[in-house]
Amino acid sequence: MDMKYGHEKLQADILVVGGGIAGLTAAVSLKEIDPDLDVLIVEKQTAGYSGKANKGGGVLQYFDLSAIKPEDFVAYHAQAIGCFLGDQELMAKYVSMNNRMLDKLVEWGARLPKRPDGTYAVIPTGPMTAIIGVDLDITLKIRQTAEKMGVKIIDKVAVSDLLTAGGKIAGATGFSIINGTFYSIRAKAVILATGSQNYRVGPMWSSGRGDGIAAAYRAGAEMRNAEFGNFAQLVKVKSHQEVVYGENYMYNKNGEHITKRFRTGPEPDISSTAIAEWYKQMSADLGPITLKQEQASGGGLSGLWDRPYGQTFWRLNEESAARVDQDMEVCPMLIGEQSPVKVGHDMQTTIPGLYAIGDVSYCGSAAPGAVPAPPGRNRGSGILNAVFAGISCAQSAADTAKSGALAPVDEKQVNDSAERVYAPLQRASGCSAKDVIRLVQKAVGPMEQMVYMSAHRIATALRYVEKAKELSQTMKADDFHELLSCHEAEAMVLSAEMQFRAAQLRKESRGWFLREDYPETDNKNWLKWIIVKKQGDEMTFATEDVPYEKWPVKPQR
Amino acid sequence: MIDTKHQIRFDPTGCVGCKLCYKACFVDVIRWDEENKKPVFKYVEDCEHCFYCASVCKKGCIEVIPDYSSEKLLQTFDRYL
Secondary structure, eight states, X not given: OOXXXXXXXEEEEEEEEOOSHHHHHHHHHHHHXXXXXXXXXXXXXXXXXXXXXXXXXXXXXXXXXXXXXXXXXXXXXXXXXXXXXXXXXXXXXXXXXXXXXXXXXXXXXXXXXXXXXXXXXXEEOSSSXXXXXXXXXXXXXXXXXXXXXTOEEEESEEEEEEEEETTEEEEEEEEETTTOOEEEEEEEEEEEOOOOBOTTTSOTTOOOBXXXXXXXXXXXXXXXXXXXXXXXXXXXXXXXOBOTTGGGGEEOTTOXXXXXXXXXXXXXXXXXXXXXXXXXXXXXXXXXXXXXXXXXXXXXXXXXXXXXXXXXXXXXXXXXXXXXXXSOEEEEEEEXXXXXXXXXXXXXXXXXXXXXXXXXXXXXXXXXXXXXSTTTTSTTHHHHHHHHHHHHHHHHHHHHHHHOOOOOOOHHHHHHHHHHHHHHHHOSSOBOHHHXXXXXHHHHSSHHHHTEEOHHHHHHHHHHHHHHHHHHTTBOOSSHHHHHHHHHHHHHHHHHHHHHHHXXXXXXXXXXXXXXXXXXXOTXXXXXXXXXXEEXXXXXXXEEEOXXXXXXXXXXX | OOSOOOEEEEOGGGOOOOOHHHHHOTTSOEEEETTTTEEEEOOGGXXXXXXXXXXXXXXXXEEEXXXXXXXXXXXXXXXXX
């Protein structure tokens, strides 16, 4: 193919795709293992500013490991949140590493508030859980550390496809969103740290657009738990600000406290049953649903610790929202958080040498079970899951890089990728990326299709996805910014297809996954993971038994 | 978020060309004019009103004015379409 925008050929021992906290953690951990490793981060915007860690509440989950045992939390989580679909061994490893991860973050420059006696300023949130604040410059601090250690960083380059050789990873391709230069990067190991799929619905921290999921899928990597990509949150209807824990104070237009209809005792966070109740009330003309002003906190955690960097960010958001919010009327908004790239305990995907960490593989790791990616009813787990995965992949990725050689470039793969990537720029006419995204959002946006599902409503959503898929073949871009949108729109179509088709198969309700037509949890037939894989041009589905026999907490069958 | 109608006001007089707003934008709304060392708010229709650009600007040159009504809740009830 004629590379009319230029062609940059690079190589590295290890390529990290994505410069959010997961990718930066992996890069720093690799350098700690071996300073001679040549580590390159490629980020489609700016490493250290991208990702979720610098746009959220800035909290880290904390476990007092002198008081609780990891297996106690695992037992609680397996039953109450993961609903026996979670890998208990991996969850135990995550909990065990908690205190070490906090110390590592401080070592890498993150600012965690401490008490005068030198201990972390911890706020308890439940019998076994607690949170600790972190300032929103956490990713910037780790970027600085990474650069000091010799990690190379290229910003404003979107990775589009993964290269393989003999079934193993060989590198990646991408393009500059500034000048369109094509990149082909050879690497002995590749670490995907590209975030989850949020379908471009919610603002702010839900920024993942699924391009890493799509790249892994196209390369033939298996996906797991794709149907658990439907997180939603109550937001104020005017400002769309989230109201964390607002589900406890929901009232209908008759003044009935409707929380009592779906919740009999304290629960850790919002549940899909809260979303379903909102839908039932609205359908029965009992809306709008409001929160009792005096009970709901408004969700802000900004005032609990002194966090100077994040303070202006939160203040601007809150002041602006306060100008439009007149009452506490709420409505659910899709967050999404599909994170299905299947990985083992070393975060390696089913393609040797390809790793996936953080929000791209949270559900795919099976650690959480039947719940979408962080927060996943587990506030503070997002940043630490990313750090956990980044540390966990490093030794294996370093070993892979040290034991292997760079594979020769497969020119056909590179050319096919370039042709696919630039196709929207070559078309004389066509639809826009946003035309495609609008259709995807018609499928994923409505709560009754995405969260409170039924066979009929899933089929309705799939019709929109099919239309979006057809239309995506005709996308036209006029510049590289639009080209990136086209690339992301393709990923959204792919994510939505695997989301709904997997949801169609799971004929039960479990954890966050909720079907009106199959309201019961079916431990006889559905202690299974749904595996999605590209074979030829087909999206194929299979199931894998959850090996719960080998874990301490067992379901009743 | 797509099809938003947020506005961004930029006062170039105090701008020192630090590039932080350009770096902070995670949705490629802001491009950088290398010649004049100033931000260009090129794709405002993709702004997600995160205020990150405004919050990192030490000189207070940037004001984000959200039009929340242009953000869709995507629900199928009339009041939230």
